[in-house]
Amino acid sequence: EPEVTQTPSHQVTQMGQEVILRCVPISNHLYFYWYRQILGQKVEFLVSFYNNEISEKSEIFDDQFSVERPDGSNFTLKIRSTKLEDSAMYFCASSVRDNYGYTFGSGTRLTVV
Amino acid sequence: GDSVTQMEGPVTLSEEAFLTINCTYTATGYPSLFWYVQYPGEGLQLLLKATKADDKGSNKGFEATYRKETTSFHLEKGSVQVSDSAVYFCAPLLTQGGSEKLVFGKGTKLTVNP
Numbered sequence: 001e002p003e004v005t006q007t008p009s010h011q012v013t014q015m016g017q018e019v020i021l022r023c024v025p026i027s028n029h030l031y032f033y034w035y036r037q038i039l040g041q042k043v044e045f046l047v048s049f050y051n052n053e054i055s056e057k058s059e060i061f062d063d064q065f066s067v068e069r070p071d072g073s074n075f076t077l078k079i080r081s082t083k084l085e086d087s088a089m090y091f092c093a094s095s096v097r098d099n100y101g102y103t104f105g106s107g108t109r110l111t112v113v
Numbered sequence: 114g115d116s117v118t119q120m121e122g123p124v125t126l127s128e129e130a131f132l133t134i135n136c137t138y139t140a141t142g143y144p145s146l147f148w149y150v151q152y153p154g155e156g157l158q159l160l161l162k163a164t165k166a167d168d169k170g171s172n173k174g175f176e177a178t179y180r181k182e183t184t185s186f187h188l189e190k191g192s193v194q195v196s197d198s199a200v201y202f203c204a205p206l207l208t209q210g211g212s213e214k215l216v217f218g219k220g221t222k223l224t225v226n227p
Contacts, residue, residue, distance in 0.1 A: 033214070043157070043202060043217040056212045091157060093215075101147050102215055106156035
């Protein structure tokens with residue numbers, strides 16, 4: 001069964017450093033998403049991406065965040081200057097169309113120290 | 114605005130007990146409805162879905178019926194197993210901020226004891 005692949009599974013970074021979280025969506029999917037889950041809390045929408053541009057972003061997705069699909073297969077989330085409160089599990093998801101279920105990756109646990 | 118309300122846990126059951134996790138939503142239309150499951154240390158897996166009124170989604174013994182009259186999508190299982198211990202998320206496709214997206218409930222942690 002096709003999978004969404006995320007790397008790394010766990011990343012530890014110092015506050016103020018830049019991190020890039022990587023995702024390989026399912027190959028025929030057109031819609032891409034990032035969500036995050038702070039430990040023990042709800043899963044929150046960050047951003048959606050379609051046709052090489054952001055469709056929508058949440059209030060969490062401020063100027064420190066950016067997304068990119070650099071080569072037609074990878075979908076990356078960059079945090080320019082990490083803060084302690086960015087520590088969370090970040091999930092990438094993709095979907096074949098915008099009213100269909102999403103397939104999620106297994107997540108990247110980001111720890112900012 | 115569109116929103117989802119999910120029964121909060123934690124829920125602790127004995128093996129073979131009956132499970133219900135309530136989920137209701139507020140929406141302007143008839144959204145597609147999903148349940149996701151997160152096993153310990155893992156990501157989010159689609160458990161089941163229903164895309165129109167009266168549809169019943171089912172998988173691994175779990176069921177949920179799309180009830181448009183009560184805007185509900187309650188998750189049920191007749192006989193839970195220890196391996197069902199996980200966090201369950203109700204997630205309708207709702208319109209928030211101008212576009213449709215999966216909006217997750219707060220999650221219900223289920224623990225099944227032998």
